[in-house]
Each structure stands twice: as C-alpha cells, then as structure tokens.
C-alpha cells in the first residue's frame with residue numbers, strides 16, 4: 001500500500017525523490033511505503049496551513065468543536081479495522097491494547113471538543129476609570145506535531161485535537177517507524193470536514209523534523225519523543241512556542257507496609273504494557289529490604305503469566321518491540337547489568353521461534369545498582385530492574401537519582417508516608433497504590449521542572465496564545 005503526503009487537502013507524492021518502506025515488527029512483512037518529504041513539501045504544507053488557519057480562526061469554537069466530535073465518531077466507527085492496522089505496524093496486542101488506543105484517540109477528540117467550548121477568559125478591574133480589561137485566547141498559528149512510534153495514533157490525536165479546536169492549523173510528522181496509522185487519522189480529519197490545509201501530513205525522520213522546526217512559518221512545535229531530541233528541538237526552535245513531552249525513568253517504590261500482591265501485579269503491568277515502550281513504564285522497582293523476598297516471589301509469578309506472541313492472537317498479552325534500535329538497547333542494558341552484578345531471574349534475551357527478532361520476553365533482574373544502565377537510563381522494554389533500600393530517605397534519594405522525572409508510583413498503606421513521597425519525589429505525575437503506567441486523558445500531564453522529561457502539560461491552554469486587551473469606552477464615539 002502506497003500512502004501519500006496530505007497537503008492543502010490533496011493526497012500527493014509532492015516533490016519526494018525517495019520513499020521509505022514500513023515493515024511489521026510482528027510478521028516482518030512489508031506493510032507499505034511512504035514518500036520522504038522535502039523542504040519544498042514543507043513549504044507547500046506551511047503555505048496551505050496559513051490559508052486554512054485564517055479560516056479556522058474565523059469559525060466559532062462551536063463549529064470547530066462539532067468537527068472534533070465528528071472525528072471521534074468516525075474513529076469509533078472503524079475501531080477493529082484501525083486496531084488491526086495499528087497492531088501490525090506498532091506490535092501492540094489487538095485485543096488488549098490496540099482497540100483501546102483507538103477508543104482513547106476518539107475520546108481525546110471528544111474531550112477537547114468539550115474543553116474548547118468552555119475555555120473562558122477573564123475580565124479584570126482596571127486602574128483607570130472608563131476602561132475595561134480582558135483576556136482573549138488566540139490560536140498559536142501553525143503547529144508542527146512531531147510524534148513517536150509507541151502510541152502512533154493516540155499521541156497525534158492528543159496533540160491535534162486541542163490544537164484544532166482552538167483554531168490552529170497543524171502539520172503532522174509521524175515517526176518514521178509508524179507513519180501508516182497516522183495517515184488514517186489525517187484521512188478521518190479530512191472526512192470529518194476540516195477545511196483543506198487544516199491538517200497536513202509529511203513524512204521522514206530527523207531531517208524532516210528539523211525542516212519543520214526551523215521553518216519561519218511554523219509558529220508552534222508540539223513534540224513527544226526522547227529527551228535528546230526534545231533538547232535538540234528546543235535549541236533549534238529558539239523563541240518559538242514549544243511543548244516538549246519527553247522520556248521517563250519511572251520508579252515504582254514498594255514500602256514494607258504495602259499490599260504486596262497489588263504492588264507485584266502493578267509492576268508487571270507497568271513493564272508489559274506496550275512491551276515497556278511507554279514513557280510512563282515501570283523502569284525501576286525500588287523495594288524495601290524487609291519485603292524484598294516476598295515481593296520478588298509474587299513478581300515472578302505475575303511476570304510468568306505474561307503471554308508473548310503475535311499481536312493478532314487473542315491469547316497474546318504482550319507483543320514484540322517495535323524496532324531494532326529499541327531491541328538493541330535492551331540487549332545493551334541487560335549485558336551491562338549482568339557484567340556489573342545484576343542477577344537475572346527471568347527472561348534476559350530475545351525469544352526465538354517468532355517471525356522477527358523483536359520479540360523480547362518479560363525480564364526480571366535483581367540486585368541492580370545505581371551504576372547500571374538499567375537504573376540510569378530509560379530501557380523502553382519489558383524489563384523490571386529491582387533495587388533494594390532500607391529507609392524512606394534512601395528510597396526518595398534513589399527515586400530522584402535520575403535526570404528524568406515524568407512519572408513515579410508508591411505502594412504503601414500509610415497516608416502519612418504517601419504524602420511525604422508526594423512532596424519529595426521529583427516527577428510530574430505520581431501514583432499512590434497504582435502502576436506508573438496509569439494514565440487519564442483529562443488531567444494535565446508532563447515532566448517535572450528541573451528534569452529532562454520536558455515541559456508543557458498537554459492541556460488545551462498550552463495550544464493558545466493569551467492576549468490582554470484594554471478598551472477605553474469613555475472615549476468611544478458611539
């Protein structure tokens with residue numbers, strides 16, 4: 001299947017001289033081919049977006065909201081078909097995850113359709129007689145949406161919905177590993193009736209992303225991806241509006257007074273969901289020494305229940321990794337750990353007998369020290385590295401011993417202890433007695449200040465430009 005760019009309401013090969021093949025991580029089979037966008041294509045997309053943006057800005061928010069509701073309905077009407085494509089391109093299980101991602105994407109459009117019409121602004125008292133002060137929220141203008149491959153439909157939806165309902169035009173550049181399912185979202189926005197040029201689609205990897213970020217016509221960049229890329233984007237973007245949602249290295253902390261069964265099952269869920277390729281995955285497990293043995297026993301029981309397999313098989317609860325660089329990173333982190341004293345309790349190498357080499361079994365490693373890559377860096381795979389601690393002070397120090405601070409979880413039956421962690425853990429989002437991978441679309445979500453997990457909270461306000469207006473009604477002539 002050849003999929004084209006979408007520029008100014010037309011599906012086109014643009015000025016592309018090269019194409020890129022997309023291969024299924026599950027079967028190894030080719031799924032399609034996309035053209036790689038050139039600088040001229042980016043120019044054309046910006047031009048089309050500029051025209052459409054004026055039209056979007058002139059519409060009422062109620063009109064834009066109705067279009068977002070329509071996108072949600074269209075997504076819901078194609079759940080099984082889209083989920084199958086997503087499972088084959090990304091690798092996540094059809095039954096337990098891919099269908100849910102389509103529903104959540106629709107839910108995001110519905111949520112922002114509602115949020116948009118309730119985005120009130122303020123009227124403020126003035127220091128001067130006869131003046132009225134108020135604020136207005138205007139669109140940022142043209143938003144480049146640069147997205148990763150782990151939630152290749154949901155993340156474009158999470159960014160496009162608030163951007164469009166607030167009157168921005170968007171140019172989506174999906175990950176080079178998963179461009180096909182993103183094209184489906186664009187197709188649906190077109191069917192929903194967004195004016196031509198409101199939603200544009202370009203393809204490619206770093207170079208295409210850089211061309212978008214530095215294009216003078218692009219006024220905002222919403223980026224979800226790795227911390228290293230986020231930092232490069234911020235440097236290149238200068239003073240442009242950026243929203244950076246980057247990497248995580250989330251710890252799950254298990255205190256001696258915790259419900260150990262709940263903690264064990266949450267940890268496995270946090271590492272098996274999307275095969276650990278989630279920014280809020282359980283990347284580290286910190287366990288109080290007193291309950292270490294009991295916890296590990298339960299953890300292994302839970303981990304053995306994870307069924308690795310073809311994402312289309314209904315028995316599968318965990319699919320393959322999406323791409324070779326991610327699998328190679330798992331190999332590297334595990335061999336580093338074993339060299340430095342990590343004790344392998346389960347899994348540990350790529351599984352054989354599958355159509356690709358991307359199938360990694362659930363892996364558990366004990367005695368993980370702070371010098372190991374498993375502890376220091378985001379592994380982005382189905383691995384649970386266990387580190388023990390003696391006191392709350394030590395647990396907090398270990399949790400904060402990372403330059404990333406996206407999400408963390410604490411298991412305890414003491415409210416007093418829980419609140420100490422709430423105040424002292426440096427993470428944008430903290431779960432008490434819940435897995436690190438717990439996520440809802442409505443609350444603000446993002447990294448903590450002082451970390452490399454990014455800034456901005458993927459909330460509707462961040463897609464608008466707050467303007468302050470004063471009116472001198474004493475001097476108006478009529």
Ligand code: NAD
Nearest residue numbers: 147148149175205206209210225226229245246247248279
């Ligand atoms: P990545 O940074 O490699 O790529 C993300 C996107 O940026 C891709 O579309 C890529 O082509 C593009 N890109 C690469 N270099 C660029 C450059 N110099 N300028 C502009 N664009 C560029 O990340 P990935 O491997 O696709 O995704 C995995 C990462 O995403 C993980 O670190 C994960 O934690 C993070 N993530 C974060 C969140 C969040 O909400 N915080 C959500 C999902 C994933």
